Amino acid sequence: MTPTFPTSGDFTIAQDHLYRSLLLFSPELTLALTIPILLICYFLGGAFRKGYLWVGLMGTLAALGFAVMDGWPKLENIQNFYQDRIAGSNVILGTNVLNNLIFSDMIVIDPLAIILRWFILLSLAFILLLNILTRFPQKEASGDYTILLLGSTLGMMIMASANHLLMMFLGMEMATVPCYMLAAFRRTERKAGEAGLKYVLFGSAVSGLTLYGITLVIAQFGSGYLPDIARAYFFWINEDKVPMLPSIGLFLIVLGLFFKLSIIPFHFWCPDVFEGCSAEIAGFLSVASKGAALGLLIRFLFALADPNYTYVNRVLATTLGIFLGTSGVITSTFGNLLALRQTNLQRIFAYSTIAHAGYLLLPLSCISTEGVATSLFYLIAYLWMNLGVFACIAIIFQHQKTAELARLKGYFQRAPFLVTAMVISILSLLGLPPLIGFAGKFQIFSVLLSSANQSKSYFPFMQDYLWILIIFTGINTLISAGFYLKIIRILILDESNSAMTNTEKMNSRSNDLIESSCETWPQKLYLFILSSTVLGLGLFWSPLRTQMDQIAQNIQSPSQTLQMAPRSK
Amino acid sequence: MISLAHYLAIGAILFALGMIGFLSRRNLIVLFICGEMMLLGVSLNFVAFSRFHGNMQGQIFTLFILTIAACEAGLALAFILLLYRRHKSLDISLWQEIHETGFPAPVDTEPLPTGDQEMIFPKLPVAGIEPASREEIIHA
Numbered sequence: 001m002t003p004t005f006p007t008s009g010d011f012t013i014a015q016d017h018l019y020r021s022l023l024l025f026s027p028e029l030t031l032a033l034t035i036p037i038l039l040i041c042y043f044l045g046g047a048f049r050k051g052y053l054w055v056g057l058m059g060t061l062a063a064l065g066f067a068v069m070d071g072w073p074k075l076e077n078i079q080n081f082y083q084d085r086i087a088g089s090n091v092i093l094g095t096n097v098l099n100n101l102i103f104s105d106m107i108v109i110d111p112l113a114i115i116l117r118w119f120i121l122l123s124l125a126f127i128l129l130l131n132i133l134t135r136f137p138q139k140e141a142s143g144d145y146t147i148l149l150l151g152s153t154l155g156m157m158i159m160a161s162a163n164h165l166l167m168m169f170l171g172m173e174m175a176t177v178p179c180y181m182l183a184a185f186r187r188t189e190r191k192a193g194e195a196g197l198k199y200v201l202f203g204s205a206v207s208g209l210t211l212y213g214i215t216l217v218i219a220q221f222g223s224g225y226l227p228d229i230a231r232a233y234f235f236w237i238n239e240d241k242v243p244m245l246p247s248i249g250l251f252l253i254v255l256g257l258f259f260k261l262s263i264i265p266f267h268f269w270c271p272d273v274f275e276g277c278s279a280e281i282a283g284f285l286s287v288a289s290k291g292a293a294l295g296l297l298i299r300f301l302f303a304l305a306d307p308n309y310t311y312v313n314r315v316l317a318t319t320l321g322i323f324l325g326t327s328g329v330i331t332s333t334f335g336n337l338l339a340l341r342q343t344n345l346q347r348i349f350a351y352s353t354i355a356h357a358g359y360l361l362l363p364l365s366c367i368s369t370e371g372v373a374t375s376l377f378y379l380i381a382y383l384w385m386n387l388g389v390f391a392c393i394a395i396i397f398q399h400q401k402t403a404e405l406a407r408l409k410g411y412f413q414r415a416p417f418l419v420t421a422m423v424i425s426i427l428s429l430l431g432l433p434p435l436i437g438f439a440g441k442f443q444i445f446s447v448l449l450s451s452a453n454q455s456k457s458y459f460p461f462m463q464d465y466l467w468i469l470i471i472f473t474g475i476n477t478l479i480s481a482g483f484y485l486k487i488i489r490i491l492i493l494d495e496s497n498s499a500m501t502n503t504e505k506m507n508s509r510s511n512d513l514i515e516s517s518c519e520t521w522p523q524k525l526y527l528f529i530l531s532s533t534v535l536g537l538g539l540f541w542s543p544l545r546t547q548m549d550q551i552a553q554n555i556q557s558p559s560q561t562l563q564m565a566p567r568s569k
Numbered sequence: 570m571i572s573l574a575h576y577l578a579i580g581a582i583l584f585a586l587g588m589i590g591f592l593s594r595r596n597l598i599v600l601f602i603c604g605e606m607m608l609l610g611v612s613l614n615f616v617a618f619s620r621f622h623g624n625m626q627g628q629i630f631t632l633f634i635l636t637i638a639a640c641e642a643g644l645a646l647a648f649i650l651l652l653y654r655r656h657k658s659l660d661i662s663l664w665q666e667i668h669e670t671g672f673p674a675p676v677d678t679e680p681l682p683t684g685d686q687e688m689i690f691p692k693l694p695v696a697g698i699e700p701a702s703r704e705e706i707i708h709a
Contacts, residue, residue: 113581121679173637180644184651194657194664197648201600204641208607211634214585215614215627219577224630272667343670384579 021102024109025068027117035058035147042143050139056146058127059249060153065248065340066123071114078111078550084285100556105225110556114159115293115548120160122290123383124153126530130280130391133523134398137185143245145185145453149284152178158294159178165214165224165253168296171257173291176203179285183277195276200238202269206259213252220246230303237316255301260293264331271338275348279397282346283390286353287383292362294379298372298555305367306557317367325365325465329472332358336479345393345403349386349482356382362469363444366451373552374447375398376546380429384537385437388530392418392468405487410496417489418519421527428534431477432486436538440481441477443545445470554557573661576617594679597652597659601645608638 022029027111034071038055039049074081081100100109103165128149131137137145155174156400162168180203184196197434218224221232230244259266274282301324335355342348363374395418397403412419428437452466519527539546576657583606590603612631619627656663665674 046695050639130681166626166633169630170633170637173640177637177640179646180648184648190655193668194650197645197652197664198667200641200645200648201604204604204609205588207637207641208584208587208604208611211608211611212614214630215580215611215618217617218622218627218630219618222624222626224626263644275667347670383653435661453604498587 001531017104019100020106022068024070024102025107026070026102027121027565028154028157029064030066031041031059031276034063035150035320037266038143038150040064044321045214049143052143053132053137055126055551056124057132059150060125060128062123064118065123066149067114067117067121071118073546074368074430075111075114075551076093078554081111081312087204099161106167107161108163109161110554112295112555114296114549116160116291119380119383120153120156120288123284123291123387124149126387126391126467127280127284127288130283130387130394133520133526134280136278136280136394136398141185141187145182147208148178148182152176152182152284153288156288158557159168159476160295162206162296162299163226165229165551168253169207169211169214170261171292171446175206175289176207176260179281179289182217182281182284185281186278188377191276192251193276195273198276199269202266202512204260206256206266209252210256213249213256216252217246218248219249226303229307233304239473245534250300250304254297257293257300258327259296260289261297261360262331262354263357263361264334264354265330267335267354270354271342271347271350275344275347279346279390279394280399281351281404283387283394283501286349286390287386290353290357290382294375298364298375301364301367302555302557314458315551318339318455321365321367321462324361328358329360329469329476331355331356332476333472333479336476336483339483340479342483343398343405343486345405345408348393348405348487349389349393352480353386354385355476356429358476359441359444359473362473363447364505365469366448366466367453368447368451369549369552370447371451372555373545373548374440377548378540379445380544381537381550382425382528383438384533385425385435386479388527388534389423389429390555391527391530392422392425395519395527405490408494409494410492411489412492413496415519417513417524422491422532423488426488426529428538430481434538436534436541439538439545441539442471444473448473522528523552573617573621577612580610580617583607583613585610588666595661597649599662600650600661601642604645605638605642608634 009530017154027049034056038052039058041052041055090183101107102109128146131142131145153177155171155176155178157464158167159171159175162171180196180200184192185487186192215225217229222228223229233243233246255266262270273285277285301320307319335353335358339348339351339355342351360375360378363371363378365371393403396408396415400407402408424435428435431437431441448466448470452463455462455466585606586607587603587610590601591600591607594600594603612634615627615630617627619631652664653659660677662675662677668674669684
C-alpha cells in the first residue's frame with residue numbers, strides 16, 4: 001500500500017480528535033499546569049512562597065472538579081456509555097469510533113478510569129490538606145514537595161487510563177520516580193535517606209524486569225496496544241497453544257505491578273520505606289499508588305480474560321484466578337503475621353498495607369465482574385480508613401517526634417479526640433460491623449462464596465480452592481486482630497509512662513502546652529470528616545456497591561474492539 | 570549474516586549480567602551501573618524487534634527508556650552522595666539503620682575491599698625550578 005498524502009479533510013478529523021482528546025484529558029492537564037504555576041510562585045518570592053501547599057490544593061481541586069464534571073453525567077447514564085459514538089470512520093488515526101479512546105487510542109477514559117481518577121485526586125487532596133494541617137515540609141521545602149506530589153499523581157492517573165504498554169510504563173515510572181524523592185524528604189531524620197536509597201534500588205531493578213517483559217510481549221505481537229495483544233493472545237489460546245514468550249512477558253509485567261501493590265515476593269521495600277518516610281507520604285503511597293496499580297491490573301485482567309465476554313477461555317481465566325488468589329492469600333497471611341512483631345506504628349501499618357493489598361487481590365481471583373466490583377469497593381473503603389490511620393500517625397509525629405508504640409502509652413488522656421478517630425479507623429481496618437471495613441470484607445467473603453458455588457459446574461477443584469481462600473481469609477482476620485487490638489490497648493488502656501513525662505518536662509515544654517497543642521480544631525475537623533465517612537459509608541454502602549457493579553460491567557474491554565473494524569496499521 | 574537471534578542473545582546476556590551484578594555487588598555505584606546495564610539490554614531488544622517487525626514502536630520505547638534511565642541515575646547518584654557524606658564508604662551493607670525489629674542486622678564478615686591505601690601518583694618530569702618540598706610548606 002503506497003502512503004497517500006493526507007487531504008484537508010483528514011486534517012480536520014485529526015484536529016477534532018486532538019480537541020476532543022485535550023478536553024477529556026483536562027484533569028491531567030490542570031495538574032500539569034499547576035506545576036509551572038508553583039515554579040512561578042517560587043520565582044516571584046515574598047508572600048507567594050508561603051502558600052505552595054495551598055496552590056497545589058487549589059490545582060488538585062480544580063482537576064477534581066474537571067474530572068467530576070466530565071465523569072458524573074457519564075456515570076449517571078452509564079448504560080449508554082458506549083452508545084455515543086462518533087459518526088464516520090477516522091482515516092488517519094485508525095477506525096477510532098469509540099468516543100472514549102483519546103490520543104490515537106493511547107489512553108482510554110472508561111468508567112474504570114473515571115472512578116480511579118476521582119479516587120487518586122481525592123486522596124491527593126486529602127494528603128495535601130493533611131500536610132497543611134501538620135505543617136510538615138518547612139516553608140521553603142514545601143514547593144518542591146508539592147511539585148513532586150503533583151507529578152507523581154499525574155503518573156498515577158496515566159497508569160489508571162493507559163491503553164498501551166508504552167503509556168503503562170511511562171505512567172508507572174512517572175508515578176514512582178518522584179516517590180523516591182518524597183520518601184527521603186524528612187531531612188532531619190537519619191533514616192529518610194536510607195529509605196529513599198532502598199526504594200530507588202528495588203524500584204530500578206523491578207522496572208528493568210517489567211521492561212524485559214514488555215520486550216517479550218512486543219517480540220511476539222509487534223505491538224504494545226493492549227486490545228491488539230488481547231486479540232492475538234485470544235486467538236493463540238483458542239487454538240490450544242500457549243505462546244511462551246509473551247506469557248513470560250506478561251508474567252514479568254504483572255510482577256512489576258505486584259511491586260507497586262507490594263504483593264509478597266515484592267513487598268520488601270514497603271516496611272523499610274514506610275518507616276523512613278513521613279506518615280503523609282506513607283499514606284499517599286499506600287492509598288493512591290495502590291489504586292493506580294490495581295486499576296492497571298484490572299485492565300490487564302480484562303485484556304486477557306474478559307469476564308464480560310462470553311467466549312472467554314475458561315482454562316486461561318481459571319489459571320489467572322488461581323495465580324492471583326494464591327498471591328493474595330500468601331500476601332495477606334504473611335503481612336498479618338509479620339505485623340505482630342513490630343513496635344513502630346508506621347512499620348505496623350506498612351505490614352497492614354501489605355495484608356490489605358492481598359485482600360484487594362482476593363476477589364479478582366474469581367474472574368467475574370462481581371469480583372472486580374468488590375475489589376473496587378474495597379479500594380474506596382480502604383482510602384477512608386487508611387487515610388484516617390496515617391493522618392493520626394502524622395499528627396502524633398508532629399507533636400511527639402516519634403512513632404514508636406512504647407512511647408505512646410496512654411496517649412488517649414492527652415489527645416482523646418485523635419485516639420478515638422484512630423480507633424475507629426483501626427476497627428474498620430479490622431472489619432468490625434458498623435464500619436466500612438466490614439462492608440468490604442463481607443463482600444469479599446460473599447463474592448468468593450458465590451463464585452465457589454458457580455464454579456462447581458465447570459471446574460470442581462475450583463470450588464475447593466475458593467473455599468481454602470475463604471478459610472484463610474477468616475484466619476487472617478483473626479491474626480490481624482492480634483496487632484490491631486494491641487495498638488488500641490497501648491493507646492487507651494496502658495498507664496502513660498511517668499518517666500516519659502519527666503523527659504518531656506525536661507525538654508522545656510510544660511505539660512499544659514502539650515495538652516493545648518495536641519490537636520487543633522482544623523485537625524479535629526479533618527479527622528472527624530474521615531471517621532464519619534468511615535462510619536456513614538459503613539451504614540449505607542449499597543448505593544456505592546451498585547455504582548461499582550455498574551462500573552465493573554462497563555469497563556472498556558477488547559471484546560468491544562473485536563466487534564470494530566480492524567485497525568489500519 | 571547477523572540475524573535477530575544474535576541481537577536478542579546479546580540483549581539477554583546484558584540483562585542477565587546486569588541482574589547478577591545487581592544481586593551480588595556491594596559497591597553502590599557498581600550496583601547502579603548494573604541496573605543501567607539491564608535497561609540497556611532491554612533497549613537493544615527493543616531496537617532489534619523494531620527492525621524485525623518493521624514498525625517504530627520499539628524505537629520509541631528506547632527513547633523513553635533512555636530518558637527515564639537518566640532520571641533514575643541522577644536520583645540514585647544524589648542519594649549515594651548523601652549517604653557517602655555520612656559514612657565515607659560506598660559499601661551497601663553499611664545502610665542498615667532500618668531493618669526488621671527483633672532481628673540483628675546481617676553483617677558481612679569481610680569489609681569491602683577499598684584498594685590500596687597508599688595511592689601511587691604518576692611522576693611528572695621536572696621542569697624549571699624544583700617545587701618546594703613538603704616540609705617547607707608546613708613550616709611556612
